[in-house]
Amino acid sequence: ADPVAVAEARAHQDRLTKPRGALGALEEVAVRLAGAAAVSPPPLPAPAALAIFAADHGVHAQGVSPWPQEVTLQMVGNFLAGGAVANAFATQVGASVTVVDVGVAADLDPAPGLRISKVAYGTADLSQGPAMTAEQVTAALEAGVVVARELVEQGARCLITGDMGIANTTASAALICAFTGQDAAVATGRGTGVDDETLERKVEVVRRALLANGLTGGPDGAASPGAQTAHAAQMPQMVHIEQKEYKEQSAQIEQTAQAASAMKTLAAVGGLEHAAIAGFILGGAAAGVPVILDGVIAGSAALAAAALAPAVVDHCVAGHRSAEPGHAVALSHLGLRPLVELELRLGEGTGGLLAYPLVCAAVRVMHEVATFDSAGVSDKEA
Amino acid sequence: ADPVAVAEARAHQDRLTKPRGALGALEEVAVRLAGAAAVSPPPLPAPAALAIFAADHGVHAQGVSPWPQEVTLQMVGNFLAGGAVANAFATQVGASVTVVDVGVAADLDPAPGLRISKVAYGTADLSQGPAMTAEQVTAALEAGVVVARELVEQGARCLITGDMGIANTTASAALICAFTGQDAAVATGRGTGVDDETLERKVEVVRRALLANGLTGGPDGAASPGAQTAHAAQMPQMVHIEQKEYKEQSAQIEQTAQAASAMKTLAAVGGLEHAAIAGFILGGAAAGVPVILDGVIAGSAALAAAALAPAVVDHCVAGHRSAEPGHAVALSHLGLRPLVELELRLGEGTGGLLAYPLVCAAVRVMHEVATFDSAGVSDKEA
Known part of the structure; x- marks a missing residue:
């Protein structure tokens, strides 16, 4: 975030x-948003474009949802x-x-409003091993980036994440555990409304x-062996560089390692729509527009996006909890406060x-509200 | 609320x-809203009209706000x-x-968007005795009813309450104590942001x-002596009537007594804008449109409106907390859940x-979303 724009925006708020x-x-x-746009007031985030990323999940076979898998396809039609x-x-x-x-x-048959960027006919079962290959996760991420870029090119000044995928709260829970270190029993919920028995199974x-994929659930995926290895492998080259440079390079390498680890985690327990949404967030941030995150699917995808490029969080607004x-x-891990809290779970x-x-x-408000001076309104007594 | 419309609305929600x-x-x-409108789905509540009721408060003299009283007038201009x-x-x-x-x-000079329904040049100081006379409170209430009726006649299908009045959170706190029995230390807050010393004074x-006006703070103003007296005075006439009739008449008299007591409470510690907003709520409910309540001023006015006519609560939506x-x-006393909770205090x-x-x-959603049947979407497995 741009500190000058942030300071200007705060000062402006106080004059209104x-x-x-x-x-x-x-x-x-x-x-x-002023900080993210590096200007105060930030541009009005209108018009907005919602992208609903749809995908299926191999883990559906484990009986984690009472809904038939075909509902993903049927809802796309809807x-x-x-x-x-x-x-x-x-x-x-x-x-x-x-969509x-x-x-x-x-x-799917071509249709107005539908974009076909199919990477696979659903993921593999994440409870048995990686849900996606490295190629698949990259392709899905890239699909999301492209959608974000094109929607902004077409005039959108705000992106909103959407998802459809029967069983995708299971993948979300696994991603959240992997990225935050939280326990499965805490991070896993009833999704669209499963009963006690199904919740236990979930x-x-x-x-x-997490076990099958070697994800013990350390924060930011750091516990994954990939991250440690990548970091360690780079260390010998850096022995002779200066302290400041060392710190910078070290931070950069740390970030690269974290990004590599995040891609592995996303491939291991994510869904194709999670990867695409992570890309959509990256693409929106790269295009300089705010990205409003929807629910738990977006939240778990945002953890991946933040691990890939921490600065994207500045562009994110948590739509709801x-x-x-x-x-x-x-x-909480992303440091975002949701705006709407109405127990939605859709x-x-x-x-x-x-x-x-x-x-x-x-x-x-930043654009249209008068200041105490301009409106001739008396300020509060000191 | 109409129980048939409520049941139909619930059943309809479950088919979507x-x-x-x-x-x-x-x-x-x-x-x-289906229950309030007695039809499912309820009409789309659009367009909406906001009415901002502005008034001043004698209690401002007690130093309960850091803002000069003129800010009420200046903000009307704004x-x-x-x-x-x-x-x-x-x-x-x-x-x-x-406005x-x-x-x-x-x-105030006449201006487009301004309606002058002035009842008085501010209230008397509620800490010394009644803020309003019986005539004033009735006139302010009536002004609110008329505004609601006219806005609906002009096409509004949803009313939103607004207020402006330096020191009006003090009157709100007193109303809330009087109507709910809550203690002043719990119900009184910092309003637009007073310091510790001012809060203590407030x-x-x-x-x-509450003391000066004989309001010991019983729920629904029932502790006020007026209510007891009015009820007791009617009792002798009813000795010979049938049990069922007795119960009905008793309930009616109870309600009349409660209404009389509510008017006294509103006059004692309310503001002219509180009375007008109570009338606006009554008028909106009478016209059959939803009334979205704003913050603590509206909440305290709604307590008065609910005491005057309990059924109006069905038409109210708590906009925020x-x-x-x-x-x-x-x-909580009204049984309303706020939709937005973002620590607004404006x-x-x-x-x-x-x-x-x-x-x-x-x-x-009730008008436009497809049902499982119509969209050919499979329902959840039982």
Whole structure:
């Protein structure tokens, strides 16, 4: 974040005709977006584009969801027909909707609003080994980057993440455990509403996935052996360099190692839509627009994106906090405060869409509200 | 609330292409509005109209606010010039703004968007005795009813409450204590941001106000002597009537007594804008449209409206929960769950405006989302 823009944004907030701090968390949103855009006030984040990344999951075979896998495909049809909750919310807030097939386990017919970037017909079962190959995770990530870039080229000034994938809260829980070190029993939730027995099985599947993939669950994936090895391998070259340079290079290498480890973790227990959303976040940040994160799927994907490039978090706004317990773990790790907390547990981008007018309102204040001086309003007595 | 519409709305929610209950608190909003409108789905609550009721307070003389009293007048000018946060938020969500002078301590020039319904040049000091006369409180209430009716006649399908009045959180705290029985130290907050010393004084002023007005702070103002007397006076006439009739009449008399007591409480420690907002809520409910409540001023006014006519609560949606501690007390007493919780403490209707797109989204789902059957989406396995 740009410290000058942050300072200017804070000072500007304090001159506006309202008691200082009276807009609570919304002032912080405006200040953060000023820092990310490196200008105060930050640009109004409009119009917005929602991208719903759809994919299937091999782990569905473990009985972690009461919904048939075909529902992923059927819901893609529902999005394209305008019949899902995400469509109604997008209409309400004036956001466009793009559906991206990155891994649905069936062939989709071309349709307006659908982008086919299929990497695979679903992932492998993450409880048995890696869900994706290195090539697949890279391709899915790249698909997300491209969608973000193209939506911004087409005029979007705010991106909203969406997802569809039966069983994807299981992959999210595993990612959250791997990136934060949290226990599976804490990070795993009922998703779309599983019963006690299924929840127990789901926790067990997440544990097995972490074990099968050598992810003991250290923070930022650092416990994964890949990270340590990559770092150690670079050490000998650096013996003779200066202390400051050493620190810089060391930090860079640390970051490269962390990024390599994050890709491995994402491939191991993520979903194709998680990888694509991580790319979408990276692409949005690279294009300089805010990215509103939806729920637990986005939160777990954002952990991966943040491990790949920590600065992207400055561009992220946590749209809401879902009912899924792992989501709070992810947001706390990212240092993001959710704007909407209404126990939504739907995905599709619905929580991000609801937050969008709040984000716009926060920024609009910076552009349109008078100052004490300009409005001739007396300030508070010292 | 209409029980048939409520049941129909719940059943309809369960047929939509989403996991049951996945929209959390928003499902409850849609169901409540169906009950209030006696039809499922309830009408889309658009367009919306914000009314900002402005008035001054005699209790300002007690040093309960660091802001000069003239700021009420100056902010009215700011609203009319479009320079306040409420204007920016209203633009964002597409709501109209009407400013209503019910008691500003100065004469206002006529202006577009301003309605002059002045009842007095501010209230008397509530810490010394009643803030308003019986005539004043009735006139202010009536002014609010008229504004609500006219806005609905002009096409509004949702009303949002707003307020402006330096020192009005002191009156709100006193109302909340009187209507809920809560202690002044719990219900009184820092308003626009007073220091520790001023907060202590403010609590003391609220206590003095309750004592000076014979309001010991029983729930629903029932502790006020007026209520007991009115009820007792009617008792002798009812000795010979049948048991069922007795119960009905008794309930009616109880309600009449409660209403009389509520008017006395409102006159004693309320503000002219509190009375007007109570009327605005009654008027909105009478016109059959939802009323989105803003913060602690609206919450305390809603306690009065609910005591006057308990059924109005069905039409109310709690827009947000402000940082003011008494607001949570009021909402809990009303049984309302706030939609936005971002530590706003500004008033003007800002929290209500932010909630408006969420309320629309909740209702829009009922109109536009496909059912499992219509979309050909498989339901969850039993």
